[in-house]
Amino acid sequence: xxxxxxxxxxxxxxxxxxxxxxxxxxxxxxxxxxxxxxxxxxxxxxxxxxxxxxxxxxxxxxxxxxxxxxxxxxxxxxxxxxxxxxxxxxxxxxxxxxxxxxxxxxxxxxxxxxxxxxxxxxxxxxxxxxxxxxxxxxxxxxxxxxxxxxxxxxxxxxxxxxxxxxxxxxxxxxxxxxxxxxxxxxxxxxxxxxxxxxxxxxxxxxxxxxxxxxxxxxxxxxxxxxxxxxxxxxxxxxxxxxxxxxxxxxxxxxxxxxxxxxxxxxxxxxxxxxxxxxxxxxxxxxxxxxxxxxxxxxxxxxxxxxxxxxxxxxxxxxxxxxxxxxxxxxxxxxxxxxxxxxxxxxxxxxxxxxxxxxxxxxxxxxxxxxxxxxxxxxxxxxxxxxxxxxxxxxxxxxxxxxxxxxxxxxxxxxxxxxxxxxxxxxxxxxxxxxxxx
Amino acid sequence: xxxxxxxxxxxxxxxxxxxxxxxxxxxxxxxxxxxxxxxxxxxxxxxxxxxxxxxxxxxxxxxxxxxxxxxxxxxxxxxxxxxxxxxxxxxxxxxxxxxxxxxxxxxxxxxxxxxxxxxxxxxxxxxxxxxxxxxxxxxxxxxxxxxxxxxxxxxxxxxxxxxxxxxxxxxxxxxxxxxxxxxxxxxxxxxxxxxx
Numbered sequence: 001x002x003x004x005x006x007x008x009x010x011x012x013x014x015x016x017x018x019x020x021x022x023x024x025x026x027x028x029x030x031x032x033x034x035x036x037x038x039x040x041x042x043x044x045x046x047x048x049x050x051x052x053x054x055x056x057x058x059x060x061x062x063x064x065x066x067x068x069x070x071x072x073x074x075x076x077x078x079x080x081x082x083x084x085x086x087x088x089x090x091x092x093x094x095x096x097x098x099x100x101x102x103x104x105x106x107x108x109x110x111x112x113x114x115x116x117x118x119x120x121x122x123x124x125x126x127x128x129x130x131x132x133x134x135x136x137x138x139x140x141x142x143x144x145x146x147x148x149x150x151x152x153x154x155x156x157x158x159x160x161x162x163x164x165x166x167x168x169x170x171x172x173x174x175x176x177x178x179x180x181x182x183x184x185x186x187x188x189x190x191x192x193x194x195x196x197x198x199x200x201x202x203x204x205x206x207x208x209x210x211x212x213x214x215x216x217x218x219x220x221x222x223x224x225x226x227x228x229x230x231x232x233x234x235x236x237x238x239x240x241x242x243x244x245x246x247x248x249x250x251x252x253x254x255x256x257x258x259x260x261x262x263x264x265x266x267x268x269x270x271x272x273x274x275x276x277x278x279x280x281x282x283x284x285x286x287x288x289x290x291x292x293x294x295x296x297x298x299x300x301x302x303x304x305x306x307x308x309x310x311x312x313x314x315x316x317x318x319x320x321x322x323x324x325x326x327x328x329x330x331x332x333x334x335x336x337x338x339x340x341x342x343x344x345x346x347x348x349x350x351x352x353x354x355x356x357x358x359x360x361x362x363x364x365x366x367x368x369x370x371x372x373x374x375x376x377x378x379x380x381x382x383x384x385x386x387x388x389x390x391x392x393x394x395x396x397x398x399x400x401x402x403x404x405x406x407x408x409x410x411x412x413x414x415x416x417x418x419x420x421x422x423x424x425x426x427x428x429x430x431x432x433x434x435x436x437x
Numbered sequence: 438x439x440x441x442x443x444x445x446x447x448x449x450x451x452x453x454x455x456x457x458x459x460x461x462x463x464x465x466x467x468x469x470x471x472x473x474x475x476x477x478x479x480x481x482x483x484x485x486x487x488x489x490x491x492x493x494x495x496x497x498x499x500x501x502x503x504x505x506x507x508x509x510x511x512x513x514x515x516x517x518x519x520x521x522x523x524x525x526x527x528x529x530x531x532x533x534x535x536x537x538x539x540x541x542x543x544x545x546x547x548x549x550x551x552x553x554x555x556x557x558x559x560x561x562x563x564x565x566x567x568x569x570x571x572x573x574x575x576x577x578x579x580x581x582x583x584x585x586x587x588x589x590x591x592x593x594x595x596x597x598x599x600x601x602x603x604x605x606x607x608x609x610x611x612x613x614x615x616x617x618x619x620x621x622x623x624x625x626x627x628x629x630x631x632x633x
Binding site: 017036176206208209227228229249252253266268272273294295296297310316317338340341345354358361381383384398399428429 | 520535570571573574575576578579580582583586604605606607608611612615617
């Protein structure tokens with residue numbers, strides 16, 4: 001394993017006159033599987049500044065962290081750069097060839113006092129072709145500089161990889177803090193890098209399993225407010241919410257259908273824990289599994305025709321797939337005595353889930369064509385996988401080494417893993433929003 | 438939490454005593470008693486529970502035979518004993534990892550609770566299922582439910598009525614003990630029996 005640390009602001013003192021104020025950033029630790037590093041090298045040169053204001057955010061650092069987090073790009077530390085150009089005219093391509101860079105991003109910040117907006121002019125070059133791939137200007141109000149950085153990150157990532165960028169998507173998650181009688185659960189959303197978090201709901205009783213609607217405007221989740229579990233649906237922007245299920249027994253594990261019209265969820269109103277489909281107009285659940293064992297954690301396939309779920313009908317939890325139109329479930333996992341919480345890969349060709357091995361709980365995957373099972377993560381207690389909306393990353397919670405709840409990501413091929421720099425104490429159940437329109 | 442629970446159990450105990458006292462009169466409205474007798478009976482009990490025979494004697498001379506009273510007293514006594522046993526019995530049942538099977542050593546505990554619940558129709562319990570923090574949160578929610586159901590089934594088999602039992606699962610959300618080792622996990626895999 002190799003370790004790469006990306007630290008903001010070393011050696012930048014060389015050009016401190018041109019620099020905006022640096023914001024202290026946590027280290028982003030990236031672990032890359034030996035010999036499997038296929039990430040494309042890109043140099044994000046610290047941006048120049050043509051104004052005297054202190055910008056509240058350090059845009060090139062945010063962009064560097066974003067691109068690193070994508071799993072497809074490898075960014076160069078500013079301390080290793082031989083020159084610090086701020087526009088295309090200043091670039092000596094030899095400097096970047098020597099450093100093995102494939103792409104270079106340069107830019108300059110201006111401030112328009114009249115409109116109270118920062119303006120970033122940026123250019124992206126292909127080093128070997130000496131070709132300008134992007135040249136653009138983007139602006140934002142001082143309070144929206146992170147949005148600007150995410151927007152530019154998306155443009156660069158999409159231009160270089162041809163894959164939609166995820167940097168302006170959002171996470172929903174739950175935190176649990178305190179202990180005893182002072183426990184507080186919070187339903188939160190944040191930027192995809194964990195910054196700019198907002199609280200949507202506070203409760204002294206458990207909140208679980210938030211999931212985004214396919215249009216990214218609403219969340220469903222389970223909440224125990226009042227001492228009994230129920231499923232709620234909440235509009236993110238307005239906070240308006242509605243209780244949509246409170247049956248006797250379990251009300252758990254909601255998953256929004258790809259067409260947005262119904263939910264899969266787990267109820268035990270007819271005896272044991274079974275999976276039901278509940279249309280959001282009628283709110284009348286239709287039972288899909290019928291087995292006295294535990295059947296839960298349903299996940300829609302991307303085409304909406306099947307669902308994966310956890311069942312312990314074999315004597316211990318394993319992953320199954322069943323058609324929405326009926327029929328017998330098919331068992332998919334056979335390695336080990338504990339496989340749970342499946343989520344579909346983007347094309348429906350692969351499932352990711354939590355796999356128990358040697359007393360550890362790790363992220364596993366199974367190829368639906370070949371049946372091949374693999375282990376992707378490597379800590380002690382990992383849980384709650386969530387798929388990136390562009391299908392390149394799996395997000396999960398790790399509780400390794402006494403750390404309580406950090407967010408980790410791995411590329412879907414398992415070749416690179418990252419710990420998100422921003423910590424939210426007691427984090428659990430992350431959900432990734434769809435791509436913004 | 439535990440103090441609070443103890444208080445609750447104690448208060449429930451008193452409440453149940455009172456209810457039991459009332460119901461011994463309230464459940465025989467078709468017998469001999471008039472409304473007047475029942476009222477005085479209750480007042481008497483409120484003042485002192487020593488002279489219950491006087492109270493019956495004074496309240497109404499006819500239709501209450503000595504035999505009936507003895508049977509009732511006997512029933513009351515056995516109810517009290519059952520309740521005392523149930524209250525003294527542990528109120529937490531523990532489980533193995535990923536299991537909802539009731540261990541042999543838990544059976545006598547549950548039998549004590551069942552004996553009391555079977556005898557007193559007015560008593561009811563909420564069975565709270567819990568798991569340790571490992572594994573998948575939603576699977577654990579279902580596992581907690583199955584543990585609570587497993588205890589509920591044991592009680593039902595032992596003559597406790599369906600209406601006296603409610604189950605709720607908290608999964609891994611409310612650990613009895615915070616901690617990340619086998620000792621903590623073992624204490625968290627449990628069903629708590631709470632009298633309402």
